[in-house]
Amino acid sequence: MKSLEELRKIKERALERRKLSGEGARARIVVAMGTCGIAAGARDTMSAILGELEKQDIANVIVTQTGCIGLCEYEPIVQIQVGDSETVTYGNISTDRVPTLIETHIVDGEPVEAWKVRK
């Protein structure tokens, strides 16, 4: 890192890539993978999501991770953003809920109201 200018360029590149269109994706799934999430089964949830996307042959969805969002009670927590719509936070996403979640929210584009964490 030689200058502030260089840092600014990296920032712009990162912001561009954060937009879904920047990476040519139509949806983003974020799994909270702090210690609390992992203890509640977030690793299984993550692999179930990856497995389900592969099974249903769904491409252009970004699956990524983040840390603890503070609602350890509701782990595993999964956040889904489709297109430009608002990010939806889901609680208690065990592996058996993953197929419905993918089917309903990613394929049909309808959030699963019953599992939402309300703000």
Place this chain on the structure above:
Amino acid sequence: MARRAHIILSGTTAQVQKVKAAFLESLDEFGLTDEVDVLEAAEMTVSPRGVEAVVYPDVVHYVQLTPQDAPTIVEEHLYKGRPVGELIYEEQIVEPLEAPSTKEVRVVLRNVGKINPERIDDYIAEDGYAALGKVLTEMSPEDVIAEIKRSGLRGRGGAGFPTWLKWTFARQSSADEKYVICNGDEGDPGAFMNRRVLEGDPHAVIEGMAIAAYAIGASQGYFYVRAEYPIAIRMLRIALAQARDYGLLGESIFGTDFGFDLEVRMGAGAFVCGEETALMQSIEGKRGQPRTRPPYPATSGLWDKPTNINNVETYANVPQILLKGGEWFASMGTEKSKGTKTFAIAGKVARTGLIEVPLGITVREIVYDVGGGVLNDKAFKAVQTGGPMGGCIPEQYLDMSVDYETLAEVGSIMGSGGFVVMDEETCMVDIARFFIDFAQEESCGKCVPCRVGTRKMLETLNRICGGEGKPGDIETLETLGQYVTLGSLCGLGQGAPNPVLSTIEHFREEYEAHIYDKRCPAKVCRALIKYEIDPVTCIGCTRCARNCPVSCITGAPREVHVIDQDICIRCGICAQVCPVDAVSVE
């Protein structure tokens, strides 16, 4: 053969099979196998309502079933004919999960749960390393310290020492080499604020440390993180490698002549190594024991060089202060306690988890607005702050401000941010015993009052909880507590008697009930309670007898059951499983 009822199950195959097996077992137990049939619905779909069951002929629809629900439904609905209300499906029965709370303000945790901690670009997108860039290219070390002074930031590790002053002392010490250390040895039971920051936003701490290093004139830093935090350590190592790769660590950062690098050292699990002098001994490879101060680390610390040591949360605040200005930070909080603080809310509270709130918030707001109130609507009794060296704050202080000074006034401390809520069913003597047991185990043994005194206090408390307390015990605890506080070198020993002394101060009548009346008002201490079955209420369902781990309950089916007090171990399982609440505890 004709059946009088049918249960039809649906859900995923694996789950349905488990619930079905539980139903068959319960039906057999109640002799209903020939009367009730269990069927699986043809189509096995995943439903947001989990495993569902419809009981015919009365068409009662149950949802979210687990194998544990089967005995209840069989006994209540099929045996006694009373549908189980709480398991019945109605549209509104699926309760929305509610997020707390508008009272949170995120400075330290602003990126945690938002960015991918494994990608430095995510951090840079959130203005990461912009503060370091600004500091190195536009500000002198004195400017940095002045900005921190304006912010009013105080140490988040517990003692609340002004950060700018600590940095000034380290800056003024002249030496060929200086160090910065990040204390990530978060050891308080139930506290995990620092873990969350290190796991979720490691670059914020790295940037804060680099700024501190510039301010005091250091070029080398150490993370001291407990080995029990493997994910935090992994995230840190990834973050350090990425920062080096971008040239944000190493030589001539941002084209200046400032160079800085960091290493991770793992703690081996001793609580006392969170104390700064013991921590430095541990980094040096020596046995982790505190030493006398002065000299303070700022003049003679790691390898006898001037050293600045701050907590994870303190460093994580630093980049934000330099980006947004000290005045912005000082606009949050109280007159002497500025900014925000993270807390781990645990215990008997509806929503446990991690929060960040402005200092000066009231205890009531944390418990009721952010924490969602006391679990199961029980009565609030006290809150324990500051970890094992903290104190208990009773109900009358619910509206007090949470800041360094007010907490100290009522006999507790801020500590690193533990916040354990206790309800009417928590025994304060038992709580004091738990914490002194922890302190006694973790005492390094260097100071006799701490090593022997905590042991004696534990023995006394064990006796009181065991029903063998005697007059004078309370006074003994108070005297011993003072000796331990006065005669110990470090915060562990000085603070160890705090949970005992503060519970004696605020809940003396509970100690007296244990000692003089041989009674535990919260009905927790096993030697002082007894479980009994009310012969009028008991329906002879045999459930208590079947669940008793020591088989001390006798009675034939449909007849009154009796507990043998000589064998009973007071585990309370009978009271938990009794369907008619016939078991009482005295």
